[in-house]
Amino acid sequence: MSNSDPKESVVIGVDVGGTKIATALVDLRGNILRETRHPTDVSNPQATLDGIAQAIDHIISSSGFARADIVGIGLGIPGLVDPVNGIGIASVNLNWRNVPVKAELERRLSFPCAIENDVKAAALGEARYGAGRGMKNLIYMTIGTGIAAAFVLDNEIYSGSKGMAGEVGHAIIERDGPLCKCGGHGCLEALAAGPAIAARAGDKLHSGRRSILSQLPIDSLTAEDVFHAAAQQDELALEAVKEAGYYLAFAIQFLALAYDPQVVVLGGGVPQAGEVFLHPVCQSLERFAAENWVFGELYHPDFVQVTKLGTDIGVLGAAALAAPTH
Amino acid sequence: MSNSDPKESVVIGVDVGGTKIATALVDLRGNILRETRHPTDVSNPQATLDGIAQAIDHIISSSGFARADIVGIGLGIPGLVDPVNGIGIASVNLNWRNVPVKAELERRLSFPCAIENDVKAAALGEARYGAGRGMKNLIYMTIGTGIAAAFVLDNEIYSGSKGMAGEVGHAIIERDGPLCKCGGHGCLEALAAGPAIAARAGDKLHSGRRSILSQLPIDSLTAEDVFHAAAQQDELALEAVKEAGYYLAFAIQFLALAYDPQVVVLGGGVPQAGEVFLHPVCQSLERFAAENWVFGELYHPDFVQVTKLGTDIGVLGAAALAAPTH
Numbered sequence: 214m215s216n217s218d219p220k221e222s223v224v225i226g227v228d229v230g231g232t233k234i235a236t237a238l239v240d241l242r243g244n245i246l247r248e249t250r251h252p253t254d255v256s257n258p259q260a261t262l263d264g265i266a267q268a269i270d271h272i273i274s275s276s277g278f279a280r281a282d283i284v285g286i287g288l289g290i291p292g293l294v295d296p297v298n299g300i301g302i303a304s305v306n307l308n309w310r311n312v313p314v315k316a317e318l319e320r321r322l323s324f325p326c327a328i329e330n331d332v333k334a335a336a337l338g339e340a341r342y343g344a345g346r347g348m349k350n351l352i353y354m355t356i357g358t359g360i361a362a363a364f365v366l367d368n369e370i371y372s373g374s375k376g377m378a379g380e381v382g383h384a385i386i387e388r389d390g391p392l393c394k395c396g397g398h399g400c401l402e403a404l405a406a407g408p409a410i411a412a413r414a415g416d417k418l419h420s421g422r423r424s425i426l427s428q429l430p431i432d433s434l435t436a437e438d439v440f441h442a443a444a445q446q447d448e449l450a451l452e453a454v455k456e457a458g459y460y461l462a463f464a465i466q467f468l469a470l471a472y473d474p475q476v477v478v479l480g481g482g483v484p485q486a487g488e489v490f491l492h493p494v495c496q497s498l499e500r501f502a503a504e505n506w507v508f509g510e511l512y513h514p515d516f517v518q519v520t521k522l523g524t525d526i527g528v529l530g531a532a533a534l535a536a537p538t539h
Numbered sequence: 540m541s542n543s544d545p546k547e548s549v550v551i552g553v554d555v556g557g558t559k560i561a562t563a564l565v566d567l568r569g570n571i572l573r574e575t576r577h578p579t580d581v582s583n584p585q586a587t588l589d590g591i592a593q594a595i596d597h598i599i600s601s602s603g604f605a606r607a608d609i610v611g612i613g614l615g616i617p618g619l620v621d622p623v624n625g626i627g628i629a630s631v632n633l634n635w636r637n638v639p640v641k642a643e644l645e646r647r648l649s650f651p652c653a654i655e656n657d658v659k660a661a662a663l664g665e666a667r668y669g670a671g672r673g674m675k676n677l678i679y680m681t682i683g684t685g686i687a688a689a690f691v692l693d694n695e696i697y698s699g700s701k702g703m704a705g706e707v708g709h710a711i712i713e714r715d716g717p718l719c720k721c722g723g724h725g726c727l728e729a730l731a732a733g734p735a736i737a738a739r740a741g742d743k744l745h746s747g748r749r750s751i752l753s754q755l756p757i758d759s760l761t762a763e764d765v766f767h768a769a770a771q772q773d774e775l776a777l778e779a780v781k782e783a784g785y786y787l788a789f790a791i792q793f794l795a796l797a798y799d800p801q802v803v804v805l806g807g808g809v810p811q812a813g814e815v816f817l818h819p820v821c822q823s824l825e826r827f828a829a830e831n832w833v834f835g836e837l838y839h840p841d842f843v844q845v846t847k848l849g850t851d852i853g854v855l856g857a858a859a860l861a862a863p864t865h
Contacts, residue, residue, distance in 0.1 A: 348700075373800070375799055375836070378798055379796075380799070381793070381797055385789065385793070385831065396832055397831030467797075470706045471705065471710070471793075505711065505719070505722055507703075507708075511701070
């Protein structure tokens, strides 16, 4: 086997999370050949790096691939990352500040390693292996506890000046809106992320309205509960989902007019709800497009999609960082 | 004289407007050595192109520069432009549809010609010669009768998939806001462009409030009138300017969090009002930055600037298209 035959070359993608390290052996067409999960040791950066290196060594040795078949290793890391110098600048979940990830792993593994913020890596994964395959401009948004976007522009990840491009979870969307954990009011995250969807339903329940959700303790409601009720046509839940969907659509139309992408792909926990989540978002977007001809020029029925890569987006995005482009 | 000595090389920048063609001979440091203006003949595309070619011939022959000193010609064109194929796709002001501008001018002039949308060219002009000199990520916004943005990202003009990146004048900013000429409601343009500033003041006058502006016919009020009154501390005018400034700030914070630029430069007719225009915009931005720590990470006192290139931004942006990058 030789590196020069792309059919027999593979890359390794590592999704470094605060609780687990997901590692996958991926071929150059984006097929996952093998995947492992290990708990993350966040006691100190050296221990975390040791754990990552062990996970990689383990997947290689158990795979039957020769070291020469491995083209490279890509790592998606939460928080602020300097991909050029290979530094993990700040990551709350990993308890990292200015960790020379690339140098430390290359020393341990003797493979070229590429690192990137995990959301930015996911955007590249979508562009290479997902809904944006063959497209050069794509927006990826992850919607879960928080909201962030990442951009592949002219086939490359766009990072911005300080690596902060895509922090649209903290863009103010509604004047005097609900308080966000960043200190601002009316940020997108405070209006449409998972906890905001649950809070919307909770507020409606507090006003005494009837709902399937009345059976559940209001204070521990989750977005999943709300989607579940909405899927059963519960009116209160449908309303909460529709309101959050409007704000997401609002952010999407703004980003679309700013970036003129071919597709907007939604990932993270919230979009996993599927159609019950996506439908109200698209309804609002269709209304905008019908009314406003400029946005209408950009919008089409497949413009916004939920990622089909599911939870594999993490390792596939990381793998895309290391995969050669042809 | 030879092209290999950059001190003696020049480029020609042409700002093609619906009423006039501004042509400038520009050195590679962005100094305008000579500038001419000719009326635009919009009777048909061939006549317009003939006029452009004559303006270029004229400035060269009257300048004393040899043809060999001219590195290239850049043209900023209103409307939708395909810079790769050199086509003016659609321009209402010029009455153009799918005009092969580059090929036609290169045939007439025997110089390499580069064309781009005028707002995108202006963004490049700011990045090369203006407030963004030495910066790799910059947002340029033009605010006049309409509003549009353009982006230099990683040192290059970013166009988007359909050349529509930056059409943020038609991003919806306020739910159920005023009707925009695109058919939408609450677009940025309908809230904060020149006519919207005049309309805000007009609405307040209609309600019978006192103002310096009461002396003027309400229906022909301009943004300039409003800024003039605001500069004299007229309360009604100050309010109108502050409201428009809030919406501009709203759009700027969203774009800043999406793009993470080093600077946002404002050009076009409205910002020419200077401090009376800029101050309320920055006040709103400072409030956002103080409240929201994520935006606070990006914002600094020089983050938003009015272009210092004035009306020269048109020819300088066009010249930047043709200037070699070092």
